[in-house]
Amino acid sequence: MKSILSILTVVLGGSAFAAGASAPLTPPVPAYGTCSSEVTYVRPASEGLSPEESHWLDSRRPQVVSALKSYLTLAAIPGFDVSTYVSTLSANGSAIPVIGQAYSGGGTRATMGGVGFYQSFDSRYSKSVAAKTGGLSQATTYVAGLSGGCEAIMALAINDFVDVQTLVTEGAFNNSAVPKSAYEPMQLKANAGFNLSIADVTGTAEIFYAAKGVIGPTFSGLFSSAAYTNGSVPLPFLIMAEGIPQGLPGSTSYDGILFPINNATNQTIYEISPIEFGSWQGRAQAFTPTSLLGTPLKAGVPVNQSKCVTGWDSSAWVLGAAVAAQADWVVIVDTNNTRGIFSRAESRRKRAELAYPPNETELIAESQVKELGAFITGVLPGILSLLGNATIQEVGYGLVTNPFLGYDKSEAGLQEQATLALVDAGESGQETPIWPLIQPVRKMDFLLVSDSSGVELSSGWMNGTNLINTAAMAIAKNVPFPKLPDVNTFLINNYTLAPSATLTFPDLTGCNEPEVPLLLYVADAPYSAYSNATTLVATGPSEAQIQLLLQNTLDLVSQSNTTWAQCIACGSILRSLERLGEAIPDQCKLCFERHCWQGEMATGTPAVRRTSSSIESEHNLRRMERDDVAARIFGNGNSIPRLDHP
Ligand SMILES: *[C@@H]1O[C@H](CO)[C@@H](O)[C@H](O)[C@H]1NC(C)=O
Ligand SMILES: *[C@@H]1O[C@H](CO)[C@@H](O)[C@H](O)[C@H]1NC(C)=O
Ligand SMILES: *[C@@H]1O[C@H](CO)[C@@H](O)[C@H](O)[C@H]1NC(C)=O
Ligand SMILES: *[C@@H]1O[C@H](CO)[C@@H](O)[C@H](O)[C@H]1NC(C)=O
Ligand SMILES: *[C@@H]1O[C@H](CO)[C@@H](O)[C@H](O)[C@H]1NC(C)=O
Ligand SMILES: *[C@@H]1O[C@H](CO)[C@@H](O)[C@H](O)[C@H]1NC(C)=O
Ligand SMILES: *[C@@H]1O[C@H](CO)[C@@H](O)[C@H](O)[C@H]1NC(C)=O
Ligand SMILES: *[C@@H]1O[C@H](CO)[C@@H](O)[C@H](O)[C@H]1NC(C)=O
Ligand SMILES: *[C@@H]1O[C@H](CO)[C@@H](O)[C@H](O)[C@H]1NC(C)=O
Numbered sequence: 143m144k145s146i147l148s149i150l151t152v153v154l155g156g157s158a159f160a161a162g163a164s165a166p167l168t169p170p171v172p173a174y175g176t177c178s179s180e181v182t183y184v185r186p187a188s189e190g191l192s193p194e195e196s197h198w199l200d201s202r203r204p205q206v207v208s209a210l211k212s213y214l215t216l217a218a219i220p221g222f223d224v225s226t227y228v229s230t231l232s233a234n235g236s237a238i239p240v241i242g243q244a245y246s247g248g249g250t251r252a253t254m255g256g257v258g259f260y261q262s263f264d265s266r267y268s269k270s271v272a273a274k275t276g277g278l279s280q281a282t283t284y285v286a287g288l289s290g291g292c293e294a295i296m297a298l299a300i301n302d303f304v305d306v307q308t309l310v311t312e313g314a315f316n317n318s319a320v321p322k323s324a325y326e327p328m329q330l331k332a333n334a335g336f337n338l339s340i341a342d343v344t345g346t347a348e349i350f351y352a353a354k355g356v357i358g359p360t361f362s363g364l365f366s367s368a369a370y371t372n373g374s375v376p377l378p379f380l381i382m383a384e385g386i387p388q389g390l391p392g393s394t395s396y397d398g399i400l401f402p403i404n405n406a407t408n409q410t411i412y413e414i415s416p417i418e419f420g421s422w423q424g425r426a427q428a429f430t431p432t433s434l435l436g437t438p439l440k441a442g443v444p445v446n447q448s449k450c451v452t453g454w455d456s457s458a459w460v461l462g463a464a465v466a467a468q469a470d471w472v473v474i475v476d477t478n479n480t481r482g483i484f485s486r487a488e489s490r491r492k493r494a495e496l497a498y499p500p501n502e503t504e505l506i507a508e509s510q511v512k513e514l515g516a517f518i519t520g521v522l523p524g525i526l527s528l529l530g531n532a533t534i535q536e537v538g539y540g541l542v543t544n545p546f547l548g549y550d551k552s553e554a555g556l557q558e559q560a561t562l563a564l565v566d567a568g569e570s571g572q573e574t575p576i577w578p579l580i581q582p583v584r585k586m587d588f589l590l591v592s593d594s595s596g597v598e599l600s601s602g603w604m605n606g607t608n609l610i611n612t613a614a615m616a617i618a619k620n621v622p623f624p625k626l627p628d629v630n631t632f633l634i635n636n637y638t639l640a641p642s643a644t645l646t647f648p649d650l651t652g653c654n655e656p657e658v659p660l661l662l663y664v665a666d667a668p669y670s671a672y673s674n675a676t677t678l679v680a681t682g683p684s685e686a687q688i689q690l691l692l693q694n695t696l697d698l699v700s701q702s703n704t705t706w707a708q709c710i711a712c713g714s715i716l717r718s719l720e721r722l723g724e725a726i727p728d729q730c731k732l733c734f735e736r737h738c739w740q741g742e743m744a745t746g747t748p749a750v751r752r753t754s755s756s757i758e759s760e761h762n763l764r765r766m767e768r769d770d771v772a773a774r775i776f777g778n779g780n781s782i783p784r785l786d787h788p
């Protein structure tokens with residue numbers, strides 16, 4: 143645990159930013175206060191949903207019913223009587239479908255994929271309404287993000303799930319450098335005696351434009367806004383993995399940089415919502431209130447009754463912790479791409495061989511692409527300097543006081559740890575944030591997965607591995623999940639885009655297994671524009687590029703085919719109809735016959751496989767995930783802002 147324990151309290155200097163100086167809004171800065179005797183500081187996961195979540199569901203359900211009424215009316219499944227169904231739901235809460243959306247990691251590409259996915263099902267977007275998909279987002283109960291997908295979730299959540307076009311036109315996805323003053327709250331946090339980590343810096347930069355020039359409200363604070371109290375928006379989750387300290391079970395490290403356990407099916411996936419932080423399985427198996435994150439606890443109670451922390455959970459810090467992959471990048475660069483979780487080859491030349499001719503007018507230009515190596519040499523020193531010249535080993539995570547210290551329901555190793563080192567959940571070997579959504583206590587009926595991870599084939603598209611990893615972990619942890627095809631079947635059946643194929647088609651799995659959620663897996667693919675945008679620098683993506691990416695996602699999701707749109711609507715009600723013992727409309731039966739994987743593995747060889755050594759050797763550090771972070775912080779890397787020192 144040495145590397146974590148050796149972190150110094152960072153003091154960046156006191157006078158440069160007098161408290162409250164010129165800040166237009168008061169950003170959240172952590173502070174100590176008196177502990178309340180009425181709070182449960184830690185609770186075991188075995189208790190099920192938190193009372194707050196259960197209570198919130200009571201206000202969300204009627205909103206879901208009225209949204210479904212509009213959505214199903216629009217979709218117009220032949221032979222399906224919407225009003226009778228809706229009255230049944232109104233009279234019987236347990237029949238109401240629980241719908242979730244998961245947005246993968248994959249840098250800026252995935253952020254756009256996530257908001258594009260949300261918009262493709264948004265009743266406020268006329269093109270989605272025209273495609274007959276608009277309205278499912280309004281009927282969605284839970285949304286979750288991983289890494290780049292977290293930026294989508296956070297941009298939506300801190301803006302009350304405003305429509306995506308408003309976010310775009312108001313510049314929420316602006317990639318410009320942020321002004322120095324954005325780091326003022328970080329300074330105040332350090333001055334108040336709290337430890338900083340890389341999550342404070344990158345989170346601030348990542349959220350700055352989406353939060354209209356501040357670092358966002360606290361994540362927990364969102365829950366008291368009207369949108370939540372009246373149940374009109376879904377509950378958001380961000381997921382994270384953790385670096386396990388040296389000497390503890392499952393630890394793995396390179397040059398003192400900590401990684402999650404090296405086993406994709408035995409991960410601890412932490413989730414954070416505005417209500418709680420913790421894990422259902424794995425090391426924590428317990429939850430703590432998000433609003434009190436940072437509070438020193440032992441065995442589930444405050445160490446000191448006058449030292450309860452509030453304000454730690456700024457949306458900036460939460461987002462920064464969920465994208466904390468920078469230490470991993472260092473390892474990738476140090477080892478010439480042979481170690482590190484994201485060390486997967488990507489080749490641009492292969493993408494150029496795609497047969498389908500999407501719109502190339504607004505391709506992300508070469509000059510917009512940022513190199514990972516340049517981040518490490520050009521930008522990281524500036525970040526570390528902001529953090530008091532700490533080393534990446536010391537601060538390269540989302541560091542937070544471990545709320546599960548000495549808590550007997552948690553794994554023994556975690557009980558010993560003073561600090562949690564949270565990292566981008568992509569380091570767990572999964573790229574889709576499915577874990578919170580398939581927990582049996584949430585009773586998921588229809589799970590829509592947007593996968594823009596783009597790291598599984600050397601050509602930059604998916605082959606199903608991330609989803610298969612999640613399924614394998616679900617089996618290992620006894621969490622119900624649909625049976626999945628193998629990678630070969632994914633590729634041969636075009637469930638993802640094989641490099642030589644033209645289109646992927648979203649497919650449904652789990653249809654014939656009523657005990658698991660129905661899964662709609664939508665792998666990113668080029669329909670009307672190349673969506674292979676990922677590593678962007680200061681100047682991008684432009685609004686025109688964003689619009690093309692969003693349009694591509696709508697074309698992918700909707701297939702420009704209203705019969706397919708009806709199939710999605712069928713998916714939204716299947717489990718509910720089954721529970722009610724009601725007949726499945728004939729049209730829906732046709733959909734499921736056509737689009738459900740029927741359990742057969744394909745034989746043969748996918749058209750193009752990643753076997754050529756020439757493809758392997760093409761790997762480079764250019765298009766690695768998330769190096770766009772650099773752009774958001776420091777623009778081109780030439781002007782590294784530093785906090786002033788006394
Ligand atoms: C800061 O980190 C050090 C080293 O891990 C630790 O001893 C100290 O308690 C931390 N301070 C706070 C306020 O969390
Ligand atoms: C309410 O719905 C459940 C399925 O969710 C069903 O099992 C139950 O019979 C329904 N109750 C009534 C009174 O219809
Ligand atoms: C992005 O932010 C920069 C710097 O604040 C500003 O000059 C530019 O106009 C913004 N661009 C958009 C599209 O909002
Ligand atoms: C799973 O991970 C835990 C650490 O969280 C470790 O103690 C345990 O040995 C691992 N189990 C297997 C089967 O690898
Ligand atoms: C990985 O973890 C799973 C349990 O989740 C275990 O069954 C498996 O043996 C582990 N694999 C290795 C190589 O340790
Ligand atoms: C890095 O790996 C590439 C591809 O294997 C190789 O061509 C290159 O020589 C390596 N560079 C270094 C510095 O080891
Ligand atoms: C996206 O794909 C196109 C066509 O293959 C290629 O020309 C372009 O360079 C790619 N963009 C990026 C950012 O790799
Ligand atoms: C390509 O995108 C541009 C917008 O940047 C648009 O003006 C043009 O019509 C598109 N071309 C096609 C063939 O869709
Ligand atoms: C970090 O190191 C640089 C270069 O040695 C120095 O100028 C700067 O003052 C240091 N920053 C802090 C906070 O110690």
Ligand SMILES: *[C@@H]1O[C@H](CO)[C@@H](O)[C@H](O)[C@H]1NC(C)=O
Binds near residue numbers: 486597599752
């Ligand atoms: C699928 O993706 C995984 C993860 O990147 C990779 O290891 C594997 O080689 C790929 N398999 C095929 C057949 O493309």
Ligand SMILES: *[C@@H]1O[C@H](CO)[C@@H](O)[C@H](O)[C@H]1NC(C)=O
Binds near residue numbers: 634635642644
């Ligand atoms: C997959 O797509 C390719 C290229 O369009 C096509 O030749 C092939 O028949 C498709 N496979 C299946 C199972 O539909």
Ligand SMILES: *[C@@H]1O[C@H](CO)[C@@H](O)[C@H](O)[C@H]1NC(C)=O
Binds near residue numbers: 704705706709736
């Ligand atoms: C539209 O979707 C339906 C249902 O999946 C399918 O049967 C039909 O072939 C599709 N039409 C076209 C033109 O692709």
